[in-house]
Amino acid sequence: MNYLRVLDAFSIVGYFVLSAWLALRMLGSYALDGDGLLLFYSAIGLLLAYLAADLLSGIVHFLADNFGNADTPVLGPALIHPFRDHHDDPQGITRHGFLETNGNNCLICIPVLLGIHYIYDWISPRFAFLLGAAVNGTLAFIFLTNQIHKWAHQSSPASFVSMLQRTGIILSPSHHALHHRAPHLTNYCITSGWLNPVLDRSGILRLILRISGKLPGPESLAREDGQRT
Template sequence: MSQQQQMTEGGPRPETSRGHYILEVLGIAAFFVLALFIAVDIYHGMANFGYLWLLPLLVLLAYLAADLISGIVHFLADNFGSPEMPVIGPGFISGFREHHVDPAGIVTHDFVDTNGNNCLVSLPFLLLVWIAVPIETTVGGYLFAAFSLLLCFAVFLTNQFHKWAHMQDPPSTVAWLQRRGVILSREHHNVHHASPYDTYYCITVGFWNPLLDRTRFFERTERLLRSIIPGTDPRLRVEREGSLND
């Protein structure tokens, strides 16, 4: 992307079509409406079942689950499919690919472009929880819904944390959280943006990254997927291309 094409803070990124930007705005609105509906049901469930003391544990589990999900989704989008694929190509995969061409570009994305896609991918799951889970009438449904809502909020925050990890001079509270390892830090995420760009995919806080790197989880998963998906080149992306930036 040329310097001239880069946008300043406050507008959609140039690669986002107007249609997708509107979809992102609607996705964010629908995310919060659905979250509110589920929260009301959880509140009623709380009156029936209690278990408020479980909340810190649910927050921790949901946060770590979001970190792991962020890694898996990011890994898939960096290595499989193409920006030309229908539906998820232009709106989803292209964002991950462009991010490796222009890593600093993310700091110019506005609130909608930063967080819209994560809201959109959470919507089917939130809708299912709201429609199908017996939140007010069963303990299991109540706890599962509470975990699911916290998980979706952590997913919602993930790309915001990712954007902050790319900022040279983030807000002081953000920098404090980064220094204490509560959210993704710049130093930690830099490992992913160093050649060969094939590790440290988790971008909420990065808790799982050292373990997944040591066990070569993503390398093994990529090899496995390439061996079972018909028509896929059996070589790893780094073996084929060297790196995402080549």
């Protein structure tokens, strides 16, 4: 096991420990000032957390695909290279073990959880519970994103995964296949894919590429538009 897998293992353990600790602190807050309305708000918060995770996955994916390179300090080998290499070998992700698939996402969740734990006792129990639910929910879906992405490339995922894909609850293979059509300028969101139509139709991502001088030529764009119609 190389040092990256060791880092992945520590990141996953650290994420689960900090997330479980936050859940326990939330139970304490609910015991002090909880009611049915608080649970209702938290349920809405979980849906918003799922949307937030999908949006964040799209933004990170877009940036990694289009900016920097494999030699970019820190982010190059850890984030940018895997995304670029994935376009050359889409099925490569299916050969990754649990540690390699999920370690990076757990690592980026840890500073957020540490920050929440640091401020948790400074705020009211009611607000602390809501904040904890929003953060823990969002990070849980971020943790699952790479696994969901991997499932979207597997030819025979588990039956419960196939059911979630067919119902559109998580990213489906057919939806994600749209991103793997050259020049790879659409469908960046890889948690549920729900926000891909919003990002794609808004034109924001293409505007960023145009301003930065990274938008592909007309022939590539015409080919992509033809594939989507």
